Amino acid sequence: MAVDTDKNSYTILFAVVMVFVVGSLLAFTASSLKPQIKENERMEKQQNILYALGVNSNEGKGDISFISTDEVADAFAANVSEQLVLEVKDGKIINKMTRQEFMDSKDEGKGKEPYLIDVKKQQARAKNGESRLLPLFVGKQEGKVVYVAPIRGKGLWDAIWGFVALDEDMVIRGTFFDHAGETPGLGSNIKQRYFMDDFYGEHLLTDAGVFKGIKVAKGNNDPKNEDKKDYEVDALAGATITGDGVSAMIKKDLKLYMPYFEDLKTKLN
Amino acid sequence: MGLLSKKDTKLITDPLADNNPITIQVLGICSALAITADLKASLVMGVAVLFVMGVGNVVISLMRNIIPSKIRIIVQLIVVASLVIIVDQVLKAYAFELSKTLSVFIGLIITNCIIMGRFEAFALGNGPYRAFLDGIGNALGYAVILVIVGFFRELLGAGTLFGIPVLGDPIEKTGVFSIGYENNGFMLMPPMALIIVGLLIWIQRSRNKALIED
Numbered sequence: 001m002a003v004d005t006d007k008n009s010y011t012i013l014f015a016v017v018m019v020f021v022v023g024s025l026l027a028f029t030a031s032s033l034k035p036q037i038k039e040n041e042r043m044e045k046q047q048n049i050l051y052a053l054g055v056n057s058n059e060g061k062g063d064i065s066f067i068s069t070d071e072v073a074d075a076f077a078a079n080v081s082e083q084l085v086l087e088v089k090d091g092k093i094i095n096k097m098t099r100q101e102f103m104d105s106k107d108e109g110k111g112k113e114p115y116l117i118d119v120k121k122q123q124a125r126a127k128n129g130e131s132r133l134l135p136l137f138v139g140k141q142e143g144k145v146v147y148v149a150p151i152r153g154k155g156l157w158d159a160i161w162g163f164v165a166l167d168e169d170m171v172i173r174g175t176f177f178d179h180a181g182e183t184p185g186l187g188s189n190i191k192q193r194y195f196m197d198d199f200y201g202e203h204l205l206t207d208a209g210v211f212k213g214i215k216v217a218k219g220n221n222d223p224k225n226e227d228k229k230d231y232e233v234d235a236l237a238g239a240t241i242t243g244d245g246v247s248a249m250i251k252k253d254l255k256l257y258m259p260y261f262e263d264l265k266t267k268l269n
Numbered sequence: 270m271g272l273l274s275k276k277d278t279k280l281i282t283d284p285l286a287d288n289n290p291i292t293i294q295v296l297g298i299c300s301a302l303a304i305t306a307d308l309k310a311s312l313v314m315g316v317a318v319l320f321v322m323g324v325g326n327v328v329i330s331l332m333r334n335i336i337p338s339k340i341r342i343i344v345q346l347i348v349v350a351s352l353v354i355i356v357d358q359v360l361k362a363y364a365f366e367l368s369k370t371l372s373v374f375i376g377l378i379i380t381n382c383i384i385m386g387r388f389e390a391f392a393l394g395n396g397p398y399r400a401f402l403d404g405i406g407n408a409l410g411y412a413v414i415l416v417i418v419g420f421f422r423e424l425l426g427a428g429t430l431f432g433i434p435v436l437g438d439p440i441e442k443t444g445v446f447s448i449g450y451e452n453n454g455f456m457l458m459p460p461m462a463l464i465i466v467g468l469l470i471w472i473q474r475s476r477n478k479a480l481i482e483d
Contacts, residue, residue: 011337018344022351029358036362044365063432181373184314185306185423186457188373192432223440237426238306238457 043069045115046076052148052163052176053139055079064176064193080148082138083114086260089131093259119152119161119253134256141165146173149257153249156241157181160190164254168264170204171228172214177246187242198225198233204254211258213251216243273402280402284410290383291414292470293480297383301415302462304377309431311419315412317374319405320356322384325349326404329392336393345388350379383411418465426456 004010047066050056055075057065067075085102087095103111114135126132137148144167152161158180165174177190189195202214217232218240225233235243273281290296304310328348329336336344357375360368378384387407392400423429428436428446437444439452455461474480 005335005337006339011339014335014337015340015343018347022347026351026354029355033358033362037358040361040365179373181376183306184304184310184373188310237454 042116043072046072048163048176048178049115049137049148050075050079052165052174053079053137053146054141054165054174058193061193064191064196079139080115080137081140084136084138085114085117086134086136086257087131088134088256088259091256091259093263094131117150119150120159123152132256136257136260139165141167141173144173147257147261148174149254151249151253153245153252155179155182155190155245156187156239157183160242160245160249162246162249164199164250166204166254166257166261168261170211170254170258170261172199172202172204175199179242182242183239186236186238189236189239190242190246195233195236201228202233203229203231204250209262211255213254214247216247218243277399277402280399281406281409284403284406285413286410286473287477287480289410289414289473290386290407291411291466292473294383294386296386297381297411298463298466300377300381301411301418301466302459304374305415305418305422305462306426306457307423307429307432308416308419311415312412313370314374314377315408315415317371317378318381318384318411319408321349321353321378322387322404322408323401324404325352325384326387326392326400327397328352329388330395330397330400333393333395341393342385342389345385346379349384349388353378383407414466414469417469418462421465422456422461425453426461428452 005014044066047069050067050072051064055067057067059065066072083099083102085097085099086093087097097105099114102114115137117133117135122132122134135150139146139148146165146167148163148165150161150163152159154160160177160179160182162175162177164172164176167173175196177196179188179190182188182190199214204211204213206212212231215232216235218235222230222232223234284290287293291298291301300314304314325348329345332344332348353375357368357371360371387404391403395403420430423431424435428434428439434444436450437446439446
């Protein structure tokens with residue numbers, strides 16, 4: 001029996017059934033895979049933080065390579081000695097929490113690990129004039145204490161984010177950048193090792209202690225990146241807006257940690 | 270060729286040369302410009318499209334007698350979009366690394382006009398087996414052009430292939446860079462993809478005059 005597929009009633013019926021079938025199929029897939037996906041994302045965050053700390057499986061000069069998912073939980077416990085949560089408002093730290101204090105706190109924590117704090121949500125909170133939670137992960141690199149901070153900003157098409165490891169003078173000791181949808185081969189190169197490695201050793205503060213940030217600069221005079229106090233790294237060809245996004249998120253998000261590092265300085269001296 | 274009849278073989282080989290989706294039908298140009306700055310991205314996109322075209326063509330072909338013609342474009346779009354999203358979700362759960370690599374291509378696959386074009390022009394009027402071959406053939410034709418364009422753009426633009434330096438180090442001035450060669454940054458810009466595709470069209474038509482339209 002041939003159905004008259006040109007009839008309006010058939011068309012509407014088909015559309016309704018299709019929406020129902022496709023909708024439930026997608027909802028079913030999404031909800032049944034959700035726990036697995038969440039777990040993957042959790043492990044990825046740990047891998048990213050460890051990568052910024054310098055704990056990775058990189059070989060030679062090739063691509064970036066994370067520590068494997070089997071080892072990541074142990075490596076995270078071994079290398080991240082402390083997870084701090086700073087509550088800031090108007091550029092001042094109003095509350096400092098350890099991991100335990102944060103997980104015991106009622107409103108935000110509720111047993112959540114500090115590394116799972118959603119930076120995007122916190123940025124939105126700050127925009128509304130509320131206080132903002134800043135996680136900070138403390139680890140060690142070659143015997144020296146380093147602090148890893150998350151950053152997040154806008155690229156050309158979508159979000160870009162990363163983690164930056166800093167020593168107590170706010171000198172970069174490692175970076176990790178990632179993106180949701182930058183152009184493959186151009187902006188997506190911020191996830192390449194040569195770009196991340198360029199940041200190593202760069203200073204964020206001037207000698208006078210003023211926060212300056214780092215600019216992803218086109219045509220800088222230091223392509224081998226020997227001058228670590230020029231507040232510049234070499235830009236990527238064809239990725240101007242993504243590069244500007246990286247400069248902006250370093251400037252905006254790391255500046256928030258300034259009070260913490262100033263405190264640290266006065267305590268040390 | 271015991272498996273494929275002559276007519277079926279043509280479904281695969283035609284799009285590779287004389288009926289290439291990019292150089293002859295001029296479809297899928299948008300993604301050919303966007304992601305061919307390096308060879309790896311070109312290859313990944315080629316494989317992803319191969320998969321979606323093969324499966325999508327079969328699905329549309331199986332549904333061809335019940336799809337109302339008034340809303341067929343919407344139906345095609347929904348089929349390809351849900352296919353891509355389901356695959357993306359499954360990869361995210363079981364092959365997370367791979368899904369990270371592919372995530373930027375998802376949007377480009379859904380809006381790839383070759384896929385819609387083959388659904389509309391072939392799968393709606395042919396059986397699933399032939400539609401499958403047609404999908405594979407066209408995706409291969411697309412992938413071949415992508416890889417050629419990606420090869421030249423990465424080689425001349427960055428001096429690397431698959432991210433591995435093949436022409437020496439531009440900063441240390443080794444390899445061909447020691448005799449004054451420079452990378453051409455313009456090759457990494459989308460307009461150069463258009464120019465390379467243009468050159469390919471020119472070469473192809475100068476070799477086969479039958480392809481020239483008046």
